[in-house]
Amino acid sequence: MARIRIEYWEKWGGEEWEAMAGIVRSFNDAQHSYEVVMMQAGDWSSSPDLPRFLAAQQQGTPPDLIGLEDHQVVDLAVQGALTSLEEIVTPAELATMGYHQPFLELGIHNDKLYGVPVSGDIVTLYVNLASVQGTPFEAGRIPADLSEFDAGLEQLRAQNRIGLVPTYPGWWPQAWPMFFGGFWFDSDGKFTPDYPANVQAYEWVSSFRKRWDLDAFHALFNPIEAREPDPFLVGEVAMIFEGDWIVRRLLHVPDLEWMPAAFPTVSQKPAALIVADVLSIPKGAQHPEGAAAFLHYAMQPKEIERLALGHLKISPLRTWSRSFLAQHRNDKLGMLRDILSSSQLFHDPRVPGWIRYLEQIKRAFVRIWSGKQAPAQALALASGAIVA
Numbered sequence: 001m002a003r004i005r006i007e008y009w010e011k012w013g014g015e016e017w018e019a020m021a022g023i024v025r026s027f028n029d030a031q032h033s034y035e036v037v038m039m040q041a042g043d044w045s046s047s048p049d050l051p052r053f054l055a056a057q058q059q060g061t062p063p064d065l066i067g068l069e070d071h072q073v074v075d076l077a078v079q080g081a082l083t084s085l086e087e088i089v090t091p092a093e094l095a096t097m098g099y100h101q102p103f104l105e106l107g108i109h110n111d112k113l114y115g116v117p118v119s120g121d122i123v124t125l126y127v128n129l130a131s132v133q134g135t136p137f138e139a140g141r142i143p144a145d146l147s148e149f150d151a152g153l154e155q156l157r158a159q160n161r162i163g164l165v166p167t168y169p170g171w172w173p174q175a176w177p178m179f180f181g182g183f184w185f186d187s188d189g190k191f192t193p194d195y196p197a198n199v200q201a202y203e204w205v206s207s208f209r210k211r212w213d214l215d216a217f218h219a220l221f222n223p224i225e226a227r228e229p230d231p232f233l234v235g236e237v238a239m240i241f242e243g244d245w246i247v248r249r250l251l252h253v254p255d256l257e258w259m260p261a262a263f264p265t266v267s268q269k270p271a272a273l274i275v276a277d278v279l280s281i282p283k284g285a286q287h288p289e290g291a292a293a294f295l296h297y298a299m300q301p302k303e304i305e306r307l308a309l310g311h312l313k314i315s316p317l318r319t320w321s322r323s324f325l326a327q328h329r330n331d332k333l334g335m336l337r338d339i340l341s342s343s344q345l346f347h348d349p350r351v352p353g354w355i356r357y358l359e360q361i362k363r364a365f366v367r368i369w370s371g372k373q374a375p376a377q378a379l380a381l382a383s384g385a386i387v388a
Contacts, residue, residue: 063282122260167222
């Protein structure tokens with residue numbers, strides 16, 4: 001009997017693709033009812049090509065599975081593009097899988113599960129230890145208090161050292177207010193980009209252009225590996241706010257001493273941003289039962305850890321097995337686990353229209369970083385740019 005073909009659209013390429021492809025091959029070898037076929041569906045930044053996905057759905061030809069970034073789940077769920085997984089993955093099964101609750105929440109909207117995290121990442125501060133010798137940050141001593149951290153950056157500036165560049169790599173311009181007690185939406189769900197703490201955050205961010213000559217980092221995004229030698233790896237920039245991608249680079253420089261640290265805040269309780277890649281079943285999938293079978297397979301702890309090893313990421317599970325810890329190539333994994341357990345963990349807001357709001361935030365950030373507008377002005381314009 002011929003197998004049923006399950007079409008799986010995935011945004012990853014390279015090593016990330018190969019890691020998930022290994023899980024797909026294992027699933028296909030483990031049973032004879034379905035054959036999962038992966039198809040490349042990422043855009044220039046390895047994000048899902050959402051216009052292509054939505055067009056396929058409108059034409060009645062969506063894939064059976066799609067890999068998404070967590071911040072896309074709510075918008076797609078509200079648009080009716082995703083199937084609720086409540087009847088496919090029961091609460092009891094989720095409990096058995098042992099997800100760390102903050103990561104599980106990334107796939108939930110209105111108390112319904114629309115995406116199962118298969119890969120987790122923590123975006124936090126990474127420190128080049130050689131670059132902070134003789135400063136308050138020596139040996140990776142990052143204070144919990146943001147004002148104390150800022151004073152340390154000033155000491156670096158006095159020594160003609162660049163401490164931190166907000167646009168390097170710059171993938172998360174929306175994150176900075178979280179360290180200042182800011183927020184993007186009030187308790188009534190109103191978009192509030194010009195909330196005072198947000199303005200304070202971007203005034204701090206924009207001050208970096210005045211403290212250092214950062215013309216080389218004028219763009220919104222200055223990706224890791226975009227130029228050689230890499231400024232962080234050679235010590236031109238002492239610290240960066242980054243996720244797993246920098247770990248890949250660091251492993252190629254075994255003599256470089258580095259460490260991750262939680263980011264300081266005005267509340268003196270360090271924080272970090274969490275993100276996840278999730279697997280979802282599109283509404284209108286031709287073979288939802290086959291998609292569900294693969295979903296159950298991919299979310300098994302053994303497969304979650306297998307994917308994390310291939311991606312050089314943390315695991316989104318509460319408990320990490322001894323074999324996972326022993327096999328992981330990042331010898332600072334324990335430090336990342338400590339950050340997860342002891343820090344404030346925040347993520348992008350779970351509100352309908354977030355992708356649209358995020359575009360306005362990025363545009364405001366460009367105006368702020370370029371010096372064309374003061375933070376208060378740029379954020380006020382963002383506030384009025386979206387009409388509900």
